[in-house]
Amino acid sequence: MRPSAWxxxxxxxxxxxxxxxxxxxxxxxxxxxxxxPWGSDQGPAAMDEGLTALTACGPPQLPLSDRGLQGxxxxxxxxxxxxxxxxxxxxxxxxxxxxxxxxxxxxxxRRLGQGPYALRFEANASLGQLQAAHADLPNxxxxxxxxxxxxxxxxxxxIGKLAFFRLSDESGExxxxxxxxxxxxxxxxxxxxFSHLIGLVDSGDLIGVSGNLRRTDRGELSVRVxxxxxxxxxxxxxxxxxxxxxxxxxxxxxxYLDLIVSPxxxxxxxxxxxxxxxxxxxxxxxxxxxxxxxxxxxxAGGADARPFITHHNTLDLRLHLRIAxxxxxxxxxxxxxxxVYELGRIFRNEGISTRHNPEFTSVEIYQAYADYLDMxxxxxxxxxxxxxxxxxxxxxxxxxxAVDLTPPWRRATMHDLVEExxxxxxxxxxxHEQAAAAxxxxxxxxxxxxxxxxxxLNEAFEQKVEASLIQPxxxxxxxxxxxxxxxxxxxxxxxxxxxxxxxxxxETANCFSExxxxxxxxxxxxxxxxxxxxxxxEAQLVDEDFITALxxxxxxxxxxxxxxxxxxxLLTDSPSIRxxxxxxxxxxxxxxxxxxxxxxxx
RNA sequence: GGGUCGCUAGCUCAGCGGUAGAGCACUCGGCUUUUAACCGAUUGGUCCUGAGUUCGAAUCUCAGGCGACCCA
Numbered sequence: 203m204r205p206s207a208w209x210x211x212x213x214x215x216x217x218x219x220x221x222x223x224x225x226x227x228x229x230x231x232x233x234x235x236x237x238x239p240w241g242s243d244q245g246p247a248a249m250d251e252g253l254t255a256l257t258a259c260g261p262p263q264l265p266l267s268d269r270g271l272q273g274x275x276x277x278x279x280x281x282x283x284x285x286x287x288x289x290x291x292x293x294x295x296x297x298x299x300x301x302x303x304x305x306x307x308x309x310x311x312r313r314l315g316q317g318p319y320a321l322r323f324e325a326n327a328s329l330g331q332l333q334a335a336h337a338d339l340p341n342x343x344x345x346x347x348x349x350x351x352x353x354x355x356x357x358x359x360x361i362g363k364l365a366f367f368r369l370s371d372e373s374g375e376x377x378x379x380x381x382x383x384x385x386x387x388x389x390x391x392x393x394x395x396f397s398h399l400i401g402l403v404d405s406g407d408l409i410g411v412s413g414n415l416r417r418t419d420r421g422e423l424s425v426r427v428x429x430x431x432x433x434x435x436x437x438x439x440x441x442x443x444x445x446x447x448x449x450x451x452x453x454x455x456x457x458y459l460d461l462i463v464s465p466x467x468x469x470x471x472x473x474x475x476x477x478x479x480x481x482x483x484x485x486x487x488x489x490x491x492x493x494x495x496x497x498x499x500x501x502a503g504g505a506d507a508r509p510f511i512t513h514h515n516t517l518d519l520r521l522h523l524r525i526a527x528x529x530x531x532x533x534x535x536x537x538x539x540x541x542v543y544e545l546g547r548i549f550r551n552e553g554i555s556t557r558h559n560p561e562f563t564s565v566e567i568y569q570a571y572a573d574y575l576d577m578x579x580x581x582x583x584x585x586x587x588x589x590x591x592x593x594x595x596x597x598x599x600x601x602x603x604a605v606d607l608t609p610p611w612r613r614a615t616m617h618d619l620v621e622e623x624x625x626x627x628x629x630x631x632x633x634h635e636q637a638a639a640a641x642x643x644x645x646x647x648x649x650x651x652x653x654x655x656x657x658x659l660n661e662a663f664e665q666k667v668e669a670s671l672i673q674p675x676x677x678x679x680x681x682x683x684x685x686x687x688x689x690x691x692x693x694x695x696x697x698x699x700x701x702x703x704x705x706x707x708x709e710t711a712n713c714f715s716e717x718x719x720x721x722x723x724x725x726x727x728x729x730x731x732x733x734x735x736x737x738x739x740e741a742q743l744v745d746e747d748f749i750t751a752l753x754x755x756x757x758x759x760x761x762x763x764x765x766x767x768x769x770x771x772l773l774t775d776s777p778s779i780r781x782x783x784x785x786x787x788x789x790x791x792x793x794x795x796x797x798x799x800x801x802x803x804x
Numbered sequence: 805g806g807g808u809c810g811c812u813a814g815c816u817c818a819g820c821g822g823u824a825g826a827g828c829a830c831u832c833g834g835c836u837u838u839u840a841a842c843c844g845a846u847u848g849g850u851c852c853u854g855a856g857u858u859c860g861a862a863u864c865u866c867a868g869g870c871g872a873c874c875c876a
Contacts, residue, residue, distance in 0.1 A: 299814095299830075299831085299847085299848080300814070300829085300830055300831095303830070303831075342837095357839080357840085359838050359839075359840095359841050359842095360835090360838095360841095361835055361836060361837075361838060361841075361842085362834075362835040362836055363835085363836050364835090364836035364837070364838080365836090365838090366837080366838045366839075366841085368839085377838085377839085379837080379838095381836070382836080383836085404830095405829095418837055418838080418839095419837055419838095420837065420838070420839070422837090422838080422839070424837095438814095439814065439815085439829070439830080440829095441815075442814090442815040442816065442828070442829075442840095443815095443828080443829080443840060444815090444816080444828070444840045445815065445816050445828090445840095448815085448816075449815090449871090450871080450872065451870090451871060451872085553805095556873095789870085789871095
């Protein structure tokens with residue numbers, strides 16, 4: 203490739219006319235000259251001129267056009283004439299020397315005409331594509347194809363006048379085979395191209411290279427580098443090349459580092475995206491309408507959970523973040539939108555564990571004229587499709603356990619499952635006392651809050667059954683007391699038409715034939731209110747506006763909620779919900795002063 | 805909320821009452837087929853914080869902070 207053609211890969215595009223409001227600031231004159239490639243028609247003399255012009259104005263500074271991208275990176279070290287007062291401090295503790303060294307290298311590259319932060323680069327292949335397309339190239343052979351690639355330098359090995367870098371992009375990796383002689387011949391404008399590359403480019407930097415493909419004697423597909431260019435300088439080191447990011451917390455706090463070094467993490471988030479889009483596609487293809495309901499609500503309802511509280515200034519109004527989308531979606535069904543769903547974030551003010559994050563993603567789906575058994579089949583289809591899309595199969599492994607997601611899945615009533623596990627037949631208990639005594643003699647604990655036979659049944663289920671439901675199991679027919687929004691069972695008094703889906707011992711979906719009788723709904727909500735007044739701060743409130751909506755007539759409806767994060771955990775074999783949420787909630791990092799202040803208070 | 809374990813160089817860890825260490829990374833020197841390259845040299849520390857015991861504390865005790873795992 204001719205030098206000028208190479209240069210065109212990373213110089214700015216020809217300027218197109220844009221609306222004035224979208225115009226970006228014009229680069230400084232000097233900066234423009236500085237960013238000329240070597241070998242351009244202006245030559246090194248013009249470059250020197252640009253440098254002189256800049257240095258005459260005081261300590262070297264990056265062109266204004268680059269500033270917005272750089273924040274505190276833009277100053278230069280003391281040794282190069284930068285103003286110490288203006289130095290940005292590294293955002294992470296320590297490493298000042300290492301960072302200074304890298305700043306100096308960036309500065310040195312800028313003096314060579316390679317601004318440390320390029321505008322653009324046009325690769326002609328991804329690394330994964332190259333690996334696939336040239337898998338047949340034998341060891342020791344070279345292929346005369348000009349490849350231009352960009353990526354992050356992940357590892358460097360320098361052997362005298364030869365060097366091997368490992369370059370990584372989103373699709374994969376490739377080795378760079380860097381010979382002094384090859385570079386010298388291909389980059390005559392920079393006789394020191396080789397030593398500049400190995401001396402000024404660190405692991406972590408983003409570079410673009412061009413060259414032929416060659417497979418080394420040891421079988422590593424490589425780009426035999428003819429030309430190179432720095433695209434972005436990394437001032438901070440990559441995680442340890444061998445151990446990687448072992449600090450679990452750091453993986454979550456600095457997710458970008460996790461993604462850089464961990465192909466598994468990248469794959470997890472790709473799969474998450476595929477799962478969500480598969481669910482969305484399936485619903486869209488079946489005439490479901492995606493809608494959005496309020497996150498900010500005067501009272502948060504639709505689930506037993508404590509909300510986050512926030513405040514609207516101009517209305518001087520206390521608001522809650524939603525804990526469910528249920529009550530608003532049902533209003534839309536009343537309004538005649540017969541199939542609706544919302545895929546979005548829910549907020550619950552609860553603890554953090556491997557299965558709980560205070561903000562999480564759910565999909566709630568409502569289908570008019572359907573009941574919970576219709577929704578059961580929809581659940582099987584949705585999760586089956588998600589598994590096929592994410593994993594290519596419905597036979598998966600979760601944390602070493604084989605799980606078969608091929609429909610149909612087991613269906614069992616809560617009563618039967620509890621009896622199977624404990625020998626207790628709750629349908630025979632006529633009173634709370636009778637049930638409680640039986641539970642105690644069966645070795646189960648009886649909490650004070652479980653003040654009815656139905657609640658005791660649920661307790662027994664949670665204590666003895668839940669964790670054992672490894673293969674997908676629909677647990678049917680819940681007690682009415684714990685299901686204030688579900689319709690009474692058509693045949694079984696005291697129960698509702700509801701199921702929850704359990705997989706690997708975890709609640710993954712929740713569904714009922716919706717309660718559409720406004721009088722019954724009011725009675726149930728008032729019962730909830732009584733519990734709340736008695737001290738249960740997760741009990742629900744009476745939502746008058748919702749009941750009014752029901753009074754206008756709601757069609758019989760099936761409603762279904764699926765926990766997306768737990769589903770993604772299952773389908774990515776992730777042990778913690780934090781592995782499938784890019785930025786899970788973490789305690790803020792406190793500095794020394796904060797800690798002392800807190801210590802002083804206590 | 806309870807229990808267990810951990811916190812020492814940028815990273816991974818050793819040291820467990822007597823001068824703070826190793827490997828890797830960084831920097832410098834050498835090396836044209838490496839794969840955690842290798843060889844040599846240099847640099848690098850609030851041993852999480854505070855109090856106590858002791859002639860002497862990274863080490864023992866207590867309190868606190870933060871984290872991991874398990875349980876609720």
